[in-house]
Amino acid sequence: xxxxxxxxxxxxxxxxxxxxxxxxxxxxxxxxxxxxxxxxxxxxxxxxxxxxxxxxxxxxxxxxxxxxxxxxxxxxxxxxxxxxxxxxxxxxxxxxxxxxxxxxxxxxxxxxxxxxxxxxxxxxxxxxxxxxxxxxxxxxx
Amino acid sequence: xxxxxxxxxxxxxxxxxxxxxxxxxxxxxxxxxxxxxxxxxxxxxxxxxxxxxxxxxxxxxxxxxxx
Numbered sequence: 693x694x695x696x697x698x699x700x701x702x703x704x705x706x707x708x709x710x711x712x713x714x715x716x717x718x719x720x721x722x723x724x725x726x727x728x729x730x731x732x733x734x735x736x737x738x739x740x741x742x743x744x745x746x747x748x749x750x751x752x753x754x755x756x757x758x759x760x761x762x763x764x765x766x767x768x769x770x771x772x773x774x775x776x777x778x779x780x781x782x783x784x785x786x787x788x789x790x791x792x793x794x795x796x797x798x799x800x801x802x803x804x805x806x807x808x809x810x811x812x813x814x815x816x817x818x819x820x821x822x823x824x825x826x827x828x829x830x831x832x833x
Numbered sequence: 834x835x836x837x838x839x840x841x842x843x844x845x846x847x848x849x850x851x852x853x854x855x856x857x858x859x860x861x862x863x864x865x866x867x868x869x870x871x872x873x874x875x876x877x878x879x880x881x882x883x884x885x886x887x888x889x890x891x892x893x894x895x896x897x898x899x900x
Contacts (some may be wrong), residue, residue, distance in 0.1 A: 709877070710877045710879070711879070711891075712881065712889070712891050713879075714881070719888060734842055746899075752875065752895075753838050753875065754875055754877070773847050793840050794883070795881055795882070795883050795884070796879045796881065797879070797880070797881050798879070798882075798883040799877060799878065799879045799880075800852075800877070801877050801878075802874070802875070802876050802877075802878060803873065803874060803875045803876070804870055804871070804872050804873070805872060806872040806873065807874060811869070817878075818878065818880070820834075820880070821880060
C-alpha cells in the first residue's frame with residue numbers, strides 16, 4: 693500500500709512545502725487525495741476495484757493528515773494494470789496543462805507501507821504521458 | 834527507483850529525456866536503490882516537465898534536506 697497527496701501547477705519558489713515550484717506558477721490542481729470518494733474533476737478517468745482505494749488518517753502526513761489517500765496492493769496483484777489507475781486531463785480543476793504551457797510541475801507526498809512489495813519489473817506511481825491528440829495526463833497505477 | 838521515458842504517441846510531445854542529479858546529504862544515497870522508498874517514511878517527489886523535453890526530478894524524505 694502507498695498513500696499520497698499531490699499538487700500540479702503550471703509554470704522556483706524556494707519556500708516549503710514545494711521548494712522547486714517555479715515562481716509565478718498557476719495552480720491547476722491541488723488535490724487532497726480523497727481516494728475513498730474519487731470524482732471528476734480532477735480525475736477524468738477512474739479505474740479500480742472494490743476496496744483498492746480508500747481515505748485514511750495519518751498523523752505523520754506532512755500535509756492534510758486527516759485526508760490521506762491509500763492504495764491497496766494485494767500480493768501478486770495485477771501486473772500490467774495495477775489496483776487503481778487515476779488519470780487527469782486538460783480542463784477546469786484538472787491537472788494537465790492546456791496548450792501553450794512551458795513548464796509542468798507536479799509534487800506528491802508518498803509513504804510506503806511495510807508490507808508493500810514493488811513489482812519485480814516496474815512499479816508505476818506517477819506516469820506522465822501526452823498522446824497524439826494533444827491530451828495528456830498523470831496517473832497512479 | 835526507475836525513471837523511464839517513452840515517446841510512443843506519434844511525436845506530439847517531442848520528449849527527449851535528460852536526467853541530472855544534484856543532492857545534498859550527510860548520509861549515503863543510493864539513487865536506484867531502496868533509500869528513496871523506505872517503508873514508513875514520507876517522501877516528497879517533485880517533477881518538472883519542460884516543454885523542451887528536459888525533465889527534472891527531486892526526492893526528499895520528510896523533514897530532511899533535499900536530494
